[in-house]
Amino acid sequence: MDDREKLNRLRWRCTRRAMLEMDLLLGEFLERVYPTLSPAQADAFVTMADMEDLELWPLVNGNREPDDPVQAEVLALLRNVRVK
Amino acid sequence: MSKLSVPVRKFDAVIVGAGGSGLRAAIQLSEAGLKTAVLSKVFPTRSHTVAAQGGVSASLGNSEEDHWHWHMYDTVKGSDWLGDQDAIEYMCRKAPEVVVELEHFGMPFDRTDEGKIYQRPFGGHMSNFGEKPVRRACAAADRTGHAMLHALYQRNVRANTQFFVEWMALDLIRDQSGQVLGVIALEMETGEVVAFHSKATVFATGGAGRIYYSSTNAFINTGDGLGMAARAGIALEDMEFWQFHPTGVAGAGVLITEGVRGEGGILRNSTNERFMERYAPNAKDLASRDVVSRAMVTEINEGRGCGPNKDFVLLDITHLDPATIMKRLPGIREISIQFAGIDPIKAPIPVVPTCHYQMGGVPTNYKGQVVGDDGAPVRGFYAAGEVACASVHGANRLGTNSLLDLLVFGKASGDTVIDDLRSGEIGLRDLPADFADRTLARLNRLNTQTGGASVNECRLELQRTMQKHCGVFRFKDMLVEGVAKIVEVEKAAAHTEIKDKSQVWNTARVEALELDNLVEVAKATMVSAEARKESRGAHVRDDAPDTPANPNGRDDVNWHKHTLWHREGNRLSYKPVIMKPLSVETIALKTRSY
Numbered sequence: 001m002d003d004r005e006k007l008n009r010l011r012w013r014c015t016r017r018a019m020l021e022m023d024l025l026l027g028e029f030l031e032r033v034y035p036t037l038s039p040a041q042a043d044a045f046v047t048m049a050d051m052e053d054l055e056l057w058p059l060v061n062g063n064r065e066p067d068d069p070v071q072a073e074v075l076a077l078l079r080n081v082r083v084k
Numbered sequence: 085m086s087k088l089s090v091p092v093r094k095f096d097a098v099i100v101g102a103g104g105s106g107l108r109a110a111i112q113l114s115e116a117g118l119k120t121a122v123l124s125k126v127f128p129t130r131s132h133t134v135a136a137q138g139g140v141s142a143s144l145g146n147s148e149e150d151h152w153h154w155h156m157y158d159t160v161k162g163s164d165w166l167g168d169q170d171a172i173e174y175m176c177r178k179a180p181e182v183v184v185e186l187e188h189f190g191m192p193f194d195r196t197d198e199g200k201i202y203q204r205p206f207g208g209h210m211s212n213f214g215e216k217p218v219r220r221a222c223a224a225a226d227r228t229g230h231a232m233l234h235a236l237y238q239r240n241v242r243a244n245t246q247f248f249v250e251w252m253a254l255d256l257i258r259d260q261s262g263q264v265l266g267v268i269a270l271e272m273e274t275g276e277v278v279a280f281h282s283k284a285t286v287f288a289t290g291g292a293g294r295i296y297y298s299s300t301n302a303f304i305n306t307g308d309g310l311g312m313a314a315r316a317g318i319a320l321e322d323m324e325f326w327q328f329h330p331t332g333v334a335g336a337g338v339l340i341t342e343g344v345r346g347e348g349g350i351l352r353n354s355t356n357e358r359f360m361e362r363y364a365p366n367a368k369d370l371a372s373r374d375v376v377s378r379a380m381v382t383e384i385n386e387g388r389g390c391g392p393n394k395d396f397v398l399l400d401i402t403h404l405d406p407a408t409i410m411k412r413l414p415g416i417r418e419i420s421i422q423f424a425g426i427d428p429i430k431a432p433i434p435v436v437p438t439c440h441y442q443m444g445g446v447p448t449n450y451k452g453q454v455v456g457d458d459g460a461p462v463r464g465f466y467a468a469g470e471v472a473c474a475s476v477h478g479a480n481r482l483g484t485n486s487l488l489d490l491l492v493f494g495k496a497s498g499d500t501v502i503d504d505l506r507s508g509e510i511g512l513r514d515l516p517a518d519f520a521d522r523t524l525a526r527l528n529r530l531n532t533q534t535g536g537a538s539v540n541e542c543r544l545e546l547q548r549t550m551q552k553h554c555g556v557f558r559f560k561d562m563l564v565e566g567v568a569k570i571v572e573v574e575k576a577a578a579h580t581e582i583k584d585k586s587q588v589w590n591t592a593r594v595e596a597l598e599l600d601n602l603v604e605v606a607k608a609t610m611v612s613a614e615a616r617k618e619s620r621g622a623h624v625r626d627d628a629p630d631t632p633a634n635p636n637g638r639d640d641v642n643w644h645k646h647t648l649w650h651r652e653g654n655r656l657s658y659k660p661v662i663m664k665p666l667s668v669e670t671i672a673l674k675t676r677s678y
């Protein structure tokens with residue numbers, strides 16, 4: 001898969017989720033923050049986007065912390081996203 | 085692509101949708117040994133059913149005496165007598181069976197001390213024909229939908245259901261006689277277009293809440309099943325009826341629970357007035373959902389909305405102790421910060437009435453068969469869940485009846501397919517020569533269009549038009565104008581242009597195809613709403629007020645009937661409400677008051 005294809009697949013998986021909250025947050029993150037991530041962080045984000053919403057939501061809300069340090073970096077950025 | 089190059093795959097049954105209804109139907113079919121394909125735009129457990137938290141209703145009577153007949157009464161009343169009483173009886177009678185079955189599939193319901201399924205109270209659930217509240221809602225903590233979907237998915241894996249994930253069904257295939265022969269679908273990963281040729285086709289594509297600008301529904305709810313059905317000449321039923329929730333975050337739509345007002349939250353307009361005191365002097369901000377929603381819209385329409393466009397009101401909890409907010413309303417602060425950019429401890433939250441649930445849909449009978457204008461089943465075609473209109477929700481859905489609808493009619497549609505196959509009513513028929521023409525023409529148009537409108541702008545225009553002209557509170561002139569506007573949107577949408585013309589993972593194309601479906605649903609909704617000159621359930625018109633002759637504006641003499649919207653000619657017809665239940669006496673028309 002080329003980069004465009006990978007990005008579009010990620011876009012679909014960020015914006016066609018079970019919960020509206022997650023569509024909005026991940027969609028916003030993808031447009032604004034994702035392009036600025038390091039390759040390792042980008043990989044971590046792809047892994048997180050593959051999680052189910054009820055796994056990811058407590059992480060985003062700060063009710064749980066991830067084990068993986070790179071995921072923690074990405075999560076810190078994700079928690080700062082504001083959708084308006 | 086020419087139609088000669090459209091590959092064909094054959095199945096006994098094809099189910100479009102892997103939410104609660106699609107997965108429940110698939111279990112019946114796969115366990116009966118039928119070769120069953122389930123198509124879904126997303127991995128099954130990402131379907132929108134996950135978002136349901138409240139619960140699923142069944143008169144199990146685990147906590148106190150209950151009866152399906154009481155559940156039936158509540159549902160008929162909730163529907164404002166627009167629900168079909170045969171389907172409602174069927175659903176309420178079947179409820180205990182399907183809920184216990186789900187438990188056997190591994191659903192982790194909350195339990196009582198004796199180990200029975202725990203049941204809690206919910207708005208509109210009453211015992212003894214409306215006498216007093218009864219505990220009827222079964223839940224798995226606040227993740228009922230999620231747990232349900234997982235239990236159903238696991239059962240399907242065991243039964244060897246074949247899943248086609250990240251596939252989008254584009255159109256229904258029908259032959260000359262009107263029999264449905266499957267669907268044409270697009271695999272996102274390859275861009276390949278494939279015909280799923282089947283003896284039976286079940287639609288379980290969920291709702292279309294994204295036709296509104298402000299919606300609690302996830303982005304996936306673009307009404308694809310409705311669009312496909314309409315394009316194939318199936319009329320859509322009761323599309324004017326949409327349930328709204330009073331407090332969605334303005335813009336984002338994310339739900340703010342009623343609990344916020346329960347804890348003392350106050351609604352305010354641009355003059356900082358607590359306006360609910362004028363509309364409901366006693367209950368104030370805690371008046372019922374529809375009363376609060378209509379008051380909010382009246383404030384906005386009379387120019388007392390907030391913000392630069394004066395298009396929302398404020399939900400104020402700044403007077404509450406921050407400790408109370410953190411303790412009693414967890415998550416609300418995060419939602420408000422993330423989706424409104426506002427810390428509710430310091431400033432009020434912008435809110436608007438927000439679209440939540442679609443009561444209308446593809447007309448079916450209580451067996452899950454899609455029915456045509458003459459009331460006869462459309463051979464080979466079945467539907468269940470939010471896309472379908474059985475009609476059990478009528479003009480207004482009762483909370484927790486939707487998850488029940490998925491289980492009961494998902495199962496019923498599967499069983500009916502099996503019966504129809506056995507009796508020879510349906511079977512594999514040849515595909516007509518032109519089966520893929522219409523779909524390929526649509527794809528081809530997108531591939532070659534230049535200088536057309538942007539998909540995003542068209543969708544936004546559609547959503548804003550629906551919100552403004554056909555929202556929670558409806559006005560004659562606005563509706564008339566709305567019909568004209570939505571026809572304009574349709575024209576623009578017919579010429580959308582996408583810059584990306586590639587095959588593999590072309591999400592721009594998929595979004596353009598979703599827009600085609602939103603357009604059909606928006607037209608059906610606006611046209612049906614403009615025509616219905618009464619208030620009933622969720623359809624409330626300013627020019628159909630509460631009078632002694634027509635309490636709550638409901639006009640049974642002229643409007644106790646189902647709407648059918650036909651895509652061809654953008655026209656309407658009507659059919660009677662089925663008032664005769666299967667075994668009990670009719671629940672006669674009465675004013676709906678709580």
Ligand SMILES: Cc1cc2nc3c(=O)[nH]c(=O)nc-3n(C[C@H](O)[C@H](O)[C@H](O)COP(=O)(O)OP(=O)(O)OC[C@H]3O[C@@H](n4cnc5c(N)ncnc54)[C@H](O)[C@@H]3O)c2cc1C
Pocket residue numbers: 100101102103104105106123124125126128131132133134135136137138139140229251252253254288289290291300301302304308309339440441468469470471483484485486487488490
């Ligand atoms: C926030 C929220 C809370 C709710 N809470 C409750 C509650 O507590 N109790 C209750 O009873 N109801 C509740 N509801 C309503 C209820 O959740 C839904 O009505 C129900 O889950 C719909 O299920 P479904 O099976 O019809 O469709 P969905 O679960 O929406 O699934 C639709 C499926 O169709 C697929 N699909 C759609 N189009 C296509 C296509 N073109 N090609 C291929 N696949 C396609 C999707 O991928 C998906 O798999 C709630 C709704 C919302 C929005």
